[in-house]
Amino acid sequence: MKNLAIITARGGSKRIPRKNIKNFLGKPIIAYSIESALKSGVFDEVMVSTDDDEIAEIAEKYGAKIPFKRSEATSNDIATTTDVIIEVIEEYNKRGIFFDYACCLYPTAPFVSSESIKAGFELMIKNKTTAAIPVVKYSYPIQRALTIDKDGKLNMIYPEHSRTRSQDLQPVFHDAGQFYWFKVSEINHDMELLKMKASPIIISETQVQDIDTEEDWTLAELKYKNCFKI
Numbered sequence: 001m002k003n004l005a006i007i008t009a010r011g012g013s014k015r016i017p018r019k020n021i022k023n024f025l026g027k028p029i030i031a032y033s034i035e036s037a038l039k040s041g042v043f044d045e046v047m048v049s050t051d052d053d054e055i056a057e058i059a060e061k062y063g064a065k066i067p068f069k070r071s072e073a074t075s076n077d078i079a080t081t082t083d084v085i086i087e088v089i090e091e092y093n094k095r096g097i098f099f100d101y102a103c104c105l106y107p108t109a110p111f112v113s114s115e116s117i118k119a120g121f122e123l124m125i126k127n128k129t130t131a132a133i134p135v136v137k138y139s140y141p142i143q144r145a146l147t148i149d150k151d152g153k154l155n156m157i158y159p160e161h162s163r164t165r166s167q168d169l170q171p172v173f174h175d176a177g178q179f180y181w182f183k184v185s186e187i188n189h190d191m192e193l194l195k196m197k198a199s200p201i202i203i204s205e206t207q208v209q210d211i212d213t214e215e216d217w218t219l220a221e222l223k224y225k226n227c228f229k230i
Helices: 030-040 053-061 081-094 114-127 214-228
Strands: 003-008 045-049 101-105 131-137 146-148 154-156 173-175 179-183 198-202
Touching (some): 030 045, 030 101, 030 114, 081 101, 114 179
Parallel strands (some): 003 045, 131 198
Antiparallel strands (some): 101 179, 131 173, 131 179, 146 154
16 A cells, blocks of 8 residues: 655635744644654655745745645635645656555644554555544534524524523534645545545644734744743
């Protein structure tokens, strides 16, 4: 079995300029994903898909490969991650290099661990599934979620659960936004991971933080310092 790690990191970033290589507690944030992928020991190659020379230079410094640059077609705002992955797989295939499984890692996920990456692969193989995704439990029951109507009043989305005890509500999870494994032969433009047979890797809320805004970034650094006592 041959495994490939694909870290997707284009140069453009609207909300946080140069987000993928911005300094996060002492080193470019993309370094965390690269180092965790390498440390996991489950990949034959760890590569970064980018259109940006500076990102490529930094990625190589931390041990990733840049066998080819991302095309213009997959570097714009409308290209999907699946478009990027398919391009990467096809480029490797053109070079006579084939992989059985691949893992897409996000470049701004400093909490991603080598242990969870490895656990995801092992769980996928053990369960004979075609994908594996890290998930985290919602901290509050979404069955008690509220909306605000046009008159400014609160309404329950699921009023039938207004009197249900919290312990009787089904636990609900969301994508941790760190990485996902998949079987390469299953990849196509219509791929929907949640419609594939996917195994869940359940991780703690302390190991997860979306980083889409400057406020998210500050919160991630505070959480990271607290979790890892730095």
